[in-house]
Amino acid sequence: MSVIAQLEDQNPNPRPLEVSDKLDGNWRLLYTTSQDLLRIDQLPLFKLGQIYQYIRAREARIYNVAEVYGLPYLEGLISVAARFEPVSDRRVQVKFERSILGLQRLINYQSAQHFVEAIESGQKFTAIDFNITNRDQQGWLDITYLDDDLRIGRGNEGSVFVLTRN
Secondary structure, rough: OOHHHHHHOOEEEHHHHHHHHHHOOEEEEEEEHHHHHHHHHHHHOOEEEEEEEEEEOOEEEEEEEEEEEEEOOOOEEEEEEEEEOOOOEEEEEEEEEEEEEEEOOOOOOOOHHHHHHHHHOOOOOOEEEEOOOOOOOOEEEEEEEOOOOOOEEEEEEOOOEEEEEO
């Protein structure tokens, strides 16, 4: 049995959506099997940097921010904003609403926290910044482990996500 599965078996919060104070906050990705994210590392001249996920439980919002590095002055950013809706004690349906792709310098990127605050304020960016209207751009996520500092999730495409509080 993997370490991840062992942790999931010891989940101190088997109904993670009922402890929104633990779920809410700023998270940093430690490990994933998500091919969508890992594929970024396969682009020529680019390297995947830190990936952050900001959860605003009261507003049912999620912000994903991936930093991308490569050639000097061409550091990039890939971000997706989504809404989520609980469908069980541990599963949320996720609907992606907005995507932002651009160069960190052109969007005045300072940190993921600062960037998410700008998105929340409704700011538009000098980047590829568009609303997602395709109904196919949705999925679900099971939160299989949650404590004060660690969160594990499993997505509808079979991906595993391990995050730590940021």
